[in-house]
Amino acid sequence: METDRNFILDMESRKRLEIFLERYHGKKLVILELGIGWRNQLIKAPLMRLAAQEPQAVYVTINLGEIFIPDEIREKSYGLDGDLTEILHDLAAYSGVHL
Numbered sequence: 001m002e003t004d005r006n007f008i009l010d011m012e013s014r015k016r017l018e019i020f021l022e023r024y025h026g027k028k029l030v031i032l033e034l035g036i037g038w039r040n041q042l043i044k045a046p047l048m049r050l051a052a053q054e055p056q057a058v059y060v061t062i063n064l065g066e067i068f069i070p071d072e073i074r075e076k077s078y079g080l081d082g083d084l085t086e087i088l089h090d091l092a093a094y095s096g097v098h099l
Contacts, residue, residue, distance in 0.1 A: 029057040031059045037066045060078045
């Protein structure tokens, strides 16, 4: 998570994130962004940067009425506009998973 003067940096969480990123760098990665509107750049910006930096990353965003995917990652992204609960149930049914 990015920080500024309004947020307290959680060093333990940051370290876990760094370890995760090191372990999976260069490997297939799906970044799921669920229910985050385009205005919430505190969450969106780091996820989109990660998608841009990782060559095998796929970025998937699900949100009702607000799908924002920058040109930089458009070719490796999917935007699903709709109710999160309905979309997740549809995806689960399609994959054979029972929720």
